[in-house]
Amino acid sequence: MPNPATSTTDLVAVAETLRRAQADRTPCAPVRDRIADADIDAAYAIQQMNIDARIADGQRLIGRKIGLTSPAVQAQLGVDQPDYGALLSDMVLPENGRLHLDDILQPKAEAEIAFILGDGLDMKMPTVVDVLRATQFIAPAIEIVGSRIANWDIRLCDTVADNASSGMFVLGSPVRKPEGFDFTGCGMRMYADDNLVSEGSGRACLGNPLNAVAWLAARMQAMGAPLRGGEVILSGALGPMSPLSTPCHIRAEIEGLGTVAFEFGE
Template sequence: MRHLLPEADIEAAYVVQRLNVERGIAAGRRLAGRKIGLASPAVQRQLGVDRPDFGALFADMAVPEGQPIATGRLLQPKIEAEVALVLGADLPHRDPTVAHLLRATAFALPALEIVDSRIADWDISIVDTVADNASCGLFVLGGTPVPLDRIDLRDARMTLTRNGETVSRGTGADCLGSPLTAALWLASTLVALGEPLRAGDIILTGALGPMAVATEAVGPGSEPTDLSCVSRA
């Protein structure tokens, strides 16, 4: 069905995404926030694109920290380590500044996004990923909130390991220069669309390093993949 969208027509891809989000809300799903995709140059190189995108986070995509994920819940999962921001106030400004964002953010959290794709072998263009809700599958939030006045997100360092082996590294500076820069891009983009970020929203600001394949199924009767993310200022 991917041939139905004109090549490079990102606007059409967002229309498809919006229709699917509206369908989810009509079915009773609760919108919990937004995710930014393709914020890391490393991930952009992996997928052959040159710009960020965004998708919707539903509450039923959230997986509690430490909980296994059942085999078959996703098609071809990959893992990204990110910084999540949780808003304590609305961001309705047409041209938000860092000051607006800092005032509106209640705290930051370490996060894992488990991305997925309906396109075989991740052979995707930016149109494919946008239409597919920015390839969002599930997400995990860390349980220790950090106020923004206690951390410089540009210098936050990330190491993602799988079964004890390092599979991705990065820093906040690898995410469009800073997770705050990524969040400002999202806030401005959504205001222009008439869908501003609201208090309580979760923002996944984008990968700090390359995606890592989840090579082993996690669920009853299988050996779990031990995926962990260590971040520090």
């Protein structure tokens, strides 16, 4: 439960500030100073309020994302632990689809591995073996993150409250079974047009993306909202985020898995 020092009124007010920033297309000031004692549980409560509001407006929960798994991304944002957010049905961008300049506030792209679960992960202390057994397919993915916080001036409470700085995501092809895939050694390269803008490997994601999904499964089971069969899990960045500011073609290649791409700009 949130720290008692953070009142329900405070939580509602911060949630409304973030919703208004999105609706007005105008980033807001950081919210961390409005969350007493940097209370992460309170930040997650704010996140859930806005997820509930979007579901009430007709969206559907389709999965989860793990953020801040890459040391490079942690260094970019000045945080030292992962977080998680919700994926909703209006966050899917078709492969090779077009993301317009104003679709996401302050967008950045990061390449990662998506897990499509065939079975749920409702057990205490799930292991990477449990994750492998539950995973039906894996696919290359690009998450387009965005921040309702001006200038990406965020700390952990800011990004957690802001649904882990979620925006949209693209799933690539082909999908494949996870058996035999080199989760740690797979290399990743992401290009804007023909310019290399990010590179890394599976090791950048908590040492192995399977570790990240196991971490998330444990957190969600403890929260009473375990991961379910059919959900899409974005396991975390394999390299640094790349800002998006001018029209370009974004393409990511993950060794042994495939490619994923989208168009950015009008």
